[in-house]
Amino acid sequence: MEAISHAGTVLGVLAKDGVVLAAEKKVTGKLLDLSEAKQGGYGGSGEKIFLLNSNVIGGVAGLTADGNSLINYARSAAQQHLLNYNEDIPVELLAQRLCDLKQGYTQYGGLRPFGVSLLYAGYDPHYQFQLYHSDPSGNYSGWKATCIGANNGTAQSLLKQEYKDDITVEDAIGLVVRTMSKTMDSTTLGSEKLEFAVLTLDPETKEPKAKIYRPVEVDALLVKHGLAKKDEDTEMKTA
Amino acid sequence: MECSFALTGKDYVLVAADTTSARSIIKMKIDEDKIKTLSPHLLMAYSGEPGDTVQFAEYIERNIRLYHIRNLYPLRPQSAAAWIRRSLAESLRSRHPYSVNLLVGGFDTADQSPHLYWIDYLGTMATVPYAAHGYGSYFASSLLDRYHNPDGTLEEGLATLRRAIDETSKRLIVAPGKYMVKVVDKDGIREIEL
Secondary structure, three states: OHHHHHOOOEEEEEEOOEEEEEEEOOOOOOOOOOHHHHOOEOEOOOOOEEEEEOOEEEEEEEOHHHHHHHHHHHHHHHHHHHHHHOOOOOHHHHHHHHHHHHHHHHHOOOOOOOOEEEEEEEEEOOOEEEEEEEOOOOOEEEOOEEEEOOOHHHHHHHHHHHOOOOOOHHHHHHHHHHHHHHHOOOOOOOOOOEEEEEEEEOOOOOOEEEEEOOHHHHHHHHHHOOOOOOOHHHHHHHO | OOEEEEEEOOOEEEEEEEOOEEEOOEEEEOOOOOEEEEEOOEEEEEEEOOOHHHHHHHHHHHHHHHHHHHHOOOOOHHHHHHHHHHHHHHHHOOOOOOOEEEEEEEEEOOOOEEEEEEEOOOOOEEEOOEEEEEOHHHHHHHHHHHHOOOOOOHHHHHHHHHHHHHHHHHHOOOOOOOEEEEEEEOOEEEEEOO
16 A cells, blocks of 8 residues: 555546546656657557556556556456457456455465556446546445545545536546646656556447557647646646 | 247347157156246247256356346346357367257347347357247248348237247147247346247
């Protein structure tokens, strides 16, 4: 729990036609090689936000190594469900699978629990768009908007003030970017500090479509919302 | 000999199975229900090796019920059918495989559509608009092909089903005498007198 309260913030907002996730990256620096994140893969830099299944995106806060192990487990669980039932795993069931694993480590002696909190942004035909949070003890709960990691209290109160029921994805993206800019420790916002993802329905196929933003797309998004690096200070006051 | 039929309509699935239970040349029972209710919107007609049928059907029934209890919502018809097929396919590769043929019909409440699956004891599954198992299939397939209307009303579907059953009764030497008919739609499952 202690590790998580220091970890980079991960924030999720549920909209009526999608779910938005954003995460603050802690590991940065001029010498860090980010070239891998710029192209290849499915977007994102693979540090905080991951594609768990075609219908679920996961955001991780806590010990990165533990997180990677859980991501791996989640992906296996999702594929196992696909094999057995020929359908995408329902979001809550995936959260339950991980929580069953996490709970196990709190019950038996000798082993250390996973120091990881997760946000799950997903879609299934039973409950449509959903946002779940799970903590290291194996508790999970569903949310309209929530936040884990450092400064989660500030972010939660900001979200509580600004969240409206039947918010659209576009508005949710704006809300997430604004809240992120206010809660992050650093004063500069940019793709090297931020990961971003949106889950919507493909208008043609009606299948869930997960989009994890590439660094250039994150920068473009910040420019669009007037929160890019340079004019940060003036914009912060008006936001 | 055992016969089962099923067909889809605009917003329902009809499932029919004979009600005779026979051993060798002897009829032991004439009111056996061979259509299981797996969930509020899912039916399964089963036929095949006596003993295997009931054992396997109960195994499926209880596992689908367990999923429903654990997750508060039942499996959707396509997922249930995929899981049932998988169970049969795994059984086929075991030392004592189940010899059971199935027709799985359900109504998906998530998108309001009827679904029908034809599954045999080898674990073959096909998504179909109409289906039959047993000797009746030799007589009914052509009739269902000619008269089935995927957008038909319940009355139209029942007329087509009656045709298939009547033809089987007329031409098949060992035709079963009585059938049980069940329908599944948005309101759930109910039995229908043919």
